Amino acid sequence: MKNKYSVFSLIKNALSQHENWQQAWGNPEPKKEYDAIIVGGGGHGLATAYYLAKKHNLKNIAVLEKGWIGGGNTGRNTTIIRSNYLWDASAGLYDHALKLWENLSQELNYNVMFSQRGVMNLAHNLQDVRDLKRRTHANRLNGIDAVWLNTEEVKKFCPIINTSPDIRYPVLGGTLQRRAGTARHDAVAWGYARGASDMGVDIIQNCEVKGIKRNGDKVEGLETTKGFIKTNKIGVVAAGHSSVIANMAGLKLPLESKPLQALVSEPVKPIIDTVVMSNAVHAYVSQSDKGELVIGAGTDSYVSYTQRGSHNIVEGTLKAILELYPIFSRMKMLRQWGGIVDICPDASPIISKTNIKGLYFNCGWGTGGFKATPGSGDLFAHTIANDEPHKLNAAFNLNRFVSGDLVDEHGAAAVAH
Amino acid sequence: MFLINCPFCGERDQSEFSSGGEAHIVRPKQPTELSDDEWAEYLFMRKNIKGIQFERWNHVHGCRKWFNVVRDTSNDKILSVYKMGEKPPVNYK
Numbered sequence: 001m002k003n004k005y006s007v008f009s010l011i012k013n014a015l016s017q018h019e020n021w022q023q024a025w026g027n028p029e030p031k032k033e034y035d036a037i038i039v040g041g042g043g044h045g046l047a048t049a050y051y052l053a054k055k056h057n058l059k060n061i062a063v064l065e066k067g068w069i070g071g072g073n074t075g076r077n078t079t080i081i082r083s084n085y086l087w088d089a090s091a092g093l094y095d096h097a098l099k100l101w102e103n104l105s106q107e108l109n110y111n112v113m114f115s116q117r118g119v120m121n122l123a124h125n126l127q128d129v130r131d132l133k134r135r136t137h138a139n140r141l142n143g144i145d146a147v148w149l150n151t152e153e154v155k156k157f158c159p160i161i162n163t164s165p166d167i168r169y170p171v172l173g174g175t176l177q178r179r180a181g182t183a184r185h186d187a188v189a190w191g192y193a194r195g196a197s198d199m200g201v202d203i204i205q206n207c208e209v210k211g212i213k214r215n216g217d218k219v220e221g222l223e224t225t226k227g228f229i230k231t232n233k234i235g236v237v238a239a240g241h242s243s244v245i246a247n248m249a250g251l252k253l254p255l256e257s258k259p260l261q262a263l264v265s266e267p268v269k270p271i272i273d274t275v276v277m278s279n280a281v282h283a284y285v286s287q288s289d290k291g292e293l294v295i296g297a298g299t300d301s302y303v304s305y306t307q308r309g310s311h312n313i314v315e316g317t318l319k320a321i322l323e324l325y326p327i328f329s330r331m332k333m334l335r336q337w338g339g340i341v342d343i344c345p346d347a348s349p350i351i352s353k354t355n356i357k358g359l360y361f362n363c364g365w366g367t368g369g370f371k372a373t374p375g376s377g378d379l380f381a382h383t384i385a386n387d388e389p390h391k392l393n394a395a396f397n398l399n400r401f402v403s404g405d406l407v408d409e410h411g412a413a414a415v416a417h
Numbered sequence: 418m419f420l421i422n423c424p425f426c427g428e429r430d431q432s433e434f435s436s437g438g439e440a441h442i443v444r445p446k447q448p449t450e451l452s453d454d455e456w457a458e459y460l461f462m463r464k465n466i467k468g469i470q471f472e473r474w475n476h477v478h479g480c481r482k483w484f485n486v487v488r489d490t491s492n493d494k495i496l497s498v499y500k501m502g503e504k505p506p507v508n509y510k
Contacts, residue, residue, distance in 0.1 A: 243465035
């Protein structure tokens, strides 16, 4: 790494008033041709480029981003990382990502502030209890740490939760994954961008893709706002806008794009040292290092690209938060925003080749893509480089919607939908 | 968040309605004849348009009737509302 960050570089730069830090990634103009182009400069796209350069020795690659890197869903999520999914295929995928998270700051020489503070999923009715217990067993068979907590243990683990049996949706227990936690979302995008840029990847911001040039059943390049760029491998990682890009290639995807909202409160002293998710009432809460409560709400039911979301969704979430955490009743919310999430019918992602040669899609992460960022990038890079999926993402192909071999994580996996 | 002009009840808040997704997906007339690809197309593949979309809505907390809406998904503006069975307006493409 050209400019390795360390305590010594920090001291050295402190002595020069921090005025000589070098740019962390380049700002090049696009070349005429690349060996591969990644469309979308979010965490997943930058991670894909990073692993393509690092593990597959593809150096002549570019990442095209229509806005600024990490400005989409990477910068809009609630940063929850966990791998306690029900099905074997999902467990393999998400735990692969979690294992990469555990060493990511060292790998990137960039502090992604990965904090394994645990993620607790609450059960509010008897079916929740059965489903979550089943999931803990499935997790443990797959080597993923998971424990069932009864109501008293939930209260002990997170004392501010209201465990009164008299509330509308009483806490009947919960599951806990201790290896799960949070990370700093911007740092993930920046760390991967810096690492990729260091290996010669061109990160081109403010460059929107306008069309995909095809010659028969293979791709030839991209029409962009910065002109035509030739390539025969295109990896699309455009989250909510995946269908828009697919449409340019004459392809239809099994996706619906919907606004998902989150909000943060004013900063307060440490009050909640873990992540608590409550799927039945759609309320997720953790506390950022700045002290803000980070609250995740649900998606709207309709297709929209507005990055806003409906007020009634936020209202419903805050009602649930207030009942579960009466201590927050006087907290003021500072900011609210929406991100456009691309949801698959089976609530599992697509990391796949398409029937167009050289066109690959990594999409459908829906409401929970952030946690998978390193694994998604690693496996998508493998798929692009070898024109074959890795065994961990083989099940997440586009053809599963034709064969019927779905990875149905809806409701089954503590996923929020 | 927006208002929807239910053709039966008039203008109401969107939260009274439930979205039925893309409109005019025709149910297969002879399901036994369908190939796997055609089933996938019917069941799962969606246009998911950024822009003008034809969609179905149900006034679930009102008259509980289904109807069609033309909406711009890039700004949530509703351009037209028409009843089930009526021809979609032709001035939007």
